[in-house]
Amino acid sequence: MQYNKLGNTDLSVSRICLGTMTWGQQNTEAEAFEQLDMAVAAGVNFIDVAEMYPIPPQADTYGDTERIVGNWMKKRANRKEVILATKVAGPGSSWLAWIREGKNRLDRQNIHAAVDASLQRLQTDTIDLYQLHWPDRNTNYFGRLGYQPKENEDAIPIRDTLEALADLVDEGKVRHIGISNETPWGAMGFLSLAENAGLPRLASIQNPYNLLNRSFEIGLAEVAHRENLGLLAYSPMAFGVLSGKYIGGAKPAGSRLALFHQYTRYNNPQAQIAAEAYVSLARRHGLSPAQMALAFVTRQPFLSSNIIGATSTEQLEENLASIELDLPDDLLKEIETIHERQPNPSP
Numbered sequence: 386m387q388y389n390k391l392g393n394t395d396l397s398v399s400r401i402c403l404g405t406m407t408w409g410q411q412n413t414e415a416e417a418f419e420q421l422d423m424a425v426a427a428g429v430n431f432i433d434v435a436e437m438y439p440i441p442p443q444a445d446t447y448g449d450t451e452r453i454v455g456n457w458m459k460k461r462a463n464r465k466e467v468i469l470a471t472k473v474a475g476p477g478s479s480w481l482a483w484i485r486e487g488k489n490r491l492d493r494q495n496i497h498a499a500v501d502a503s504l505q506r507l508q509t510d511t512i513d514l515y516q517l518h519w520p521d522r523n524t525n526y527f528g529r530l531g532y533q534p535k536e537n538e539d540a541i542p543i544r545d546t547l548e549a550l551a552d553l554v555d556e557g558k559v560r561h562i563g564i565s566n567e568t569p570w571g572a573m574g575f576l577s578l579a580e581n582a583g584l585p586r587l588a589s590i591q592n593p594y595n596l597l598n599r600s601f602e603i604g605l606a607e608v609a610h611r612e613n614l615g616l617l618a619y620s621p622m623a624f625g626v627l628s629g630k631y632i633g634g635a636k637p638a639g640s641r642l643a644l645f646h647q648y649t650r651y652n653n654p655q656a657q658i659a660a661e662a663y664v665s666l667a668r669r670h671g672l673s674p675a676q677m678a679l680a681f682v683t684r685q686p687f688l689s690s691n692i693i694g695a696t697s698t699e700q701l702e703e704n705l706a707s708i709e710l711d712l713p714d715d716l717l718k719e720i721e722t723i724h725e726r727q728p729n730p731s732p
Contacts, residue, residue: 386428387708389689391468392588392615394561396513398468400683401708402431402617404694409449410439411644411696417453418460420701425466427705433591433617433692435472435518436503437481441645444483448506455508469507470514470617472565472591473499475521491521492541493549500558515553516563516591521546526566528650530600530732543574547584554585563589563617569604576612587614589689594618596627596663596678597656597731599724606687615689618682622693622704623651623731627678629664631657639696655730662723670716675700679707681720 387400403424408417421432438450451471458464473496478487489495500515522540525532553559562585564575572590579586590609594601594616601609601616609616622628624641631652636643642652651660667674683691695701712720 388430389615391514391561391689392613393586394588396468396561396588398431398690399429400688400690401427401429401705402433402470402690402692403429404619404692405432405434405450405454406438406440407641407694407696408439408453409446410441410443411639411641414453414456416696416698418457419698420695421454421457422461423698423701424705425463429705430466431468431470431690433470433619434507435474435516436499437472437474437484437518441647442481447483448502451503451506455506459508464509468513469509470516470563471503471507471512472516472518473503475517475519490541491517491546491549493545493552496546496549497552500553504558511557511560513560514563514588515550515559515561516565516589517546517567519566520564520568520571522571524568524571526568528732532568543571544578544582547575547578547582551584561585561588563587563591565591565617565619567592567605569608572605572608572612572614576608576614589615589617591617591619591692593620594682594685594688595621595623595731596681596720596724597623597651597659598729600729600732601687606685609687616685616687617690617692618685618688619692620651621682621691622675622678623656623660624648626651626656626660627663628675629660629667632661632664641696651731653730655727659723659727659730662727663720666716666719666723670713672710672716673703673707675703676707676710677712677716679704680710680712681717683708684712 523535664674667677
């Protein structure tokens with residue numbers, strides 16, 4: 386395993402992070418324990434969860450992923466060996482009505498309530514990295530490419546959010562903070578305010594990054610590099626599309642796209658064309674398409690950790706092994722050719 390410092394912190398995180406969003410929905414607690422044990426044995430020390438997991442979010446499974454991880458850490462008595470990240474949900478009254486009665490915002494009251502509940506579910510006193518799952522304000526995230534201003538916007542000011550997070554750091558409930566699904570403007574807003582007001586500095590940004598969505602490279606990559614704001618890349622395999630299992634319109638039984646038809650971000654016609662090209666490229670070079678896709682993400686200089694996920698130990702074993710793959714220059718040139726032909730089909 387390879388390790389990176391997380392931003393300006395003293396945390397040394399594995400370059401592969403274990404994602405957890407299927408636990409409690411597609412995976413049982415026993416299966417999650419198997420994955421956790423396998424990942425730790427491979428050198429992974431970084432685990433990423435969220436209060437709203439598993440995905441898709443539902444009232445009857447809300448918080449179950451955190452509970453599973455908490456149970457595992459208690460049973461293994463290994464909390465000190467794990468770097469634990471979780472997230473507070475942003476506003477979403479129409480589709481997250483069960484989270485704090487649908488009034489969840491990134492203000493002091495909600496953030497403090499959220500972290501206390503997460504600490505209880507995780508059975509720990511401190512969260513190593515606490516992240517804002519998405520912005521409170523109107524902006525472009527979750528597949529929305531263009532920004533459209535909104536008049537009379539009711540948004541919690543970044544300063545209020547950052548001051549609430551500062552309270553948690555001061556209280557010892559949180560060691561470091563991060564953002565997720567953010568824009569360059571939002572990232573620089575948090576960083577500038579922290580510097581000017583003496584508030585906690587961001588350690589990381591968790592955004593999507595994969596062969597079908599390299600929009601992070603436009604603006605945010607420079608921010609990440611110059612500000613030492615490490616990328617925690619999520620969906621590095623584009624919901625499994627880059628593994629090749631959906632080629633030709635296939636939807637294997639039990640797969641995410643077979644179970645949850647609402648997730649179309651990585652399954653539009655242009656994405657299908659690009660995915661077929663990347664899968665074909667990997668196979669021509671005698672590589673696993675999944676490992677090629679993951680290795681491309683892991684090699685990026687602005688990356689702190691690549692968040693991999695799996696629903697079986699077989700998938701997880703293959704994904705973990707991607708850390709050993711060094712992509713040759715001729716293959717990287719062919720990746721760029723495909724990207725130029727089909728740039729960012731799944732923003």
